[in-house]
Amino acid sequence: MKITKLTLYRVPPRWMFLKIETDEGVTGWGEPVIEGRARTVEAAVNELTDYLVGQDPCRINDLWQVMYRGGFYRGGPIMMSAIAGVDQALWDIKGKLLGVPVYELLGGRVRDRMKMYSWVGGDRPAEVIEGIHTLREIGIDTFKLNGTEELGIVDTAAKVDAAVGRIAQIRDAFGKTIEFGIDFHGRVAAPMAKVLLRELEPFRPLFVEEPVLPEQAEYYPRLAEATAIPLAAGERMFSRFEFKHVFRRGGIAIVQPDLSHAGGITECVKIASMAEAYDVAFAPHCPLGPVALAACLQVDFVAHNAVLQEQSMGIHYNKGAELFDYVLNPEDFVITDGYFPPLPKPGLGVIVDEERVIAASRNAPDWRNPVWRHPDGSVAEW
Numbered sequence: 001m002k003i004t005k006l007t008l009y010r011v012p013p014r015w016m017f018l019k020i021e022t023d024e025g026v027t028g029w030g031e032p033v034i035e036g037r038a039r040t041v042e043a044a045v046n047e048l049t050d051y052l053v054g055q056d057p058c059r060i061n062d063l064w065q066v067m068y069r070g071g072f073y074r075g076g077p078i079m080m081s082a083i084a085g086v087d088q089a090l091w092d093i094k095g096k097l098l099g100v101p102v103y104e105l106l107g108g109r110v111r112d113r114m115k116m117y118s119w120v121g122g123d124r125p126a127e128v129i130e131g132i133h134t135l136r137e138i139g140i141d142t143f144k145l146n147g148t149e150e151l152g153i154v155d156t157a158a159k160v161d162a163a164v165g166r167i168a169q170i171r172d173a174f175g176k177t178i179e180f181g182i183d184f185h186g187r188v189a190a191p192m193a194k195v196l197l198r199e200l201e202p203f204r205p206l207f208v209e210e211p212v213l214p215e216q217a218e219y220y221p222r223l224a225e226a227t228a229i230p231l232a233a234g235e236r237m238f239s240r241f242e243f244k245h246v247f248r249r250g251g252i253a254i255v256q257p258d259l260s261h262a263g264g265i266t267e268c269v270k271i272a273s274m275a276e277a278y279d280v281a282f283a284p285h286c287p288l289g290p291v292a293l294a295a296c297l298q299v300d301f302v303a304h305n306a307v308l309q310e311q312s313m314g315i316h317y318n319k320g321a322e323l324f325d326y327v328l329n330p331e332d333f334v335i336t337d338g339y340f341p342p343l344p345k346p347g348l349g350v351i352v353d354e355e356r357v358i359a360a361s362r363n364a365p366d367w368r369n370p371v372w373r374h375p376d377g378s379v380a381e382w
């Protein structure tokens with residue numbers, strides 16, 4: 001079998017789908033994208049075409065190594081997202097060719113269902129209580145919300161009280177009947193992370209995510225020493241070679257690689273396995289589309305240390321399309337009591353509605369995250 005063609009579709013809300021065709025008619029789908037840099041990743045995938053067309057799609061490991069090592073320069077969000085989308089599509093092809101879900105190719109399931117969580121509250125966390133009430137009605141009991149709005153390197157007691165007060169409201173309203181992670185989203189600098197973690201400790205969040213920016217990773221062990229709250233990170237780390245430093249230094253209890261940013265299934269299975277050796281949990285980041293989610297679930301069902309799966313249903317970014325709008329088999333993703341079932345169909349287990357994708361790709365927005373500013377006019381982390 002040989003790869004014959006790669007086709008990319010940028011679609012609302014901010015996703016990009018990759019279709020890989022072969023000379024035997026088997027087609028695979030992937031979701032290579034960096035949110036806000038879709039056109040850059042599109043160019044990166046197109047540059048990989050030279051290494052892929054004419055090759056055997058079943059030699060996934062070799063093609064991964066060629067894509068990673070063949071161009072001398074390596075790593076980073078753009079290249080690793082391009083590789084991720086190609087990798088997902090190659091696993092989709094191989095599973096379809098052999099008639100089995102990817103998790104069967106990876107040794108079979110270690111669990112019967114996978115715990116998931118939903119976002120509540122949006123960019124500037126508001127209406128969190130209402131959001132939780134609504135989602136609890138469909139059996140979801142685990143959530144994530146942004147911890148703060150803009151925050152200075154050193155900021156006021158009032159800002160701290162606003163952040164902590166929101167969390168106190170959640171515990172007042174729901175007690176321990178629900179769980180939630182708090183995403184600091186890179187908005188919190190090291191000095192304020194210590195303050196916030198101390199003030200949040202009594203409310204026992206499930207985790208605090210990106211407690212500082214990934215470029216400040218040396219603070220993870222120090223912050224972990226100062227708090228019992230499990231710290232999570234990983235959405236802005238892009239290969240084993242980045243995660244290994246975090247594992248060695250310690251401090252992170254949950255790693256959250258993104259299957260569409262960190263080299264795909266091939267790489268994230270290895271990251272999950274490294275994490276297990278350090279007693280670190282695996283909780284793939286996935287604020288993206290259905291192909292990315294399907295790829296996550298294929299790894300969740302073979303990783304012993306997989307604990308939580310993010311998904312974008314109702315997320316504040318999904319303007320113009322919702323998670324399953326481009327999917328012909330949404331019934332395979334039905335959430336029961338807050339869990340996803342294993343995807344039964346061959347390959348990634350998602351059937352892409354190609355007609356709808358093509359139609360939507362004709363007016364895909366160039367999504368950008370907002371550029372926030374502090375009251376003094378300086379750039380604030382979004």
Ligand SMILES: O=C(O)C(=O)C[C@@H](O)[C@H](O)CO
Nearest residue numbers: 035183185235285286287369
């Ligand atoms: O889902 C998360 O945990 C996020 O932090 C969302 C962020 O990754 C945005 O997708 C960036 O545009």
Ligand SMILES: [Mg+2]
Nearest residue numbers: 183185209235
């Ligand atoms: Mg996050």
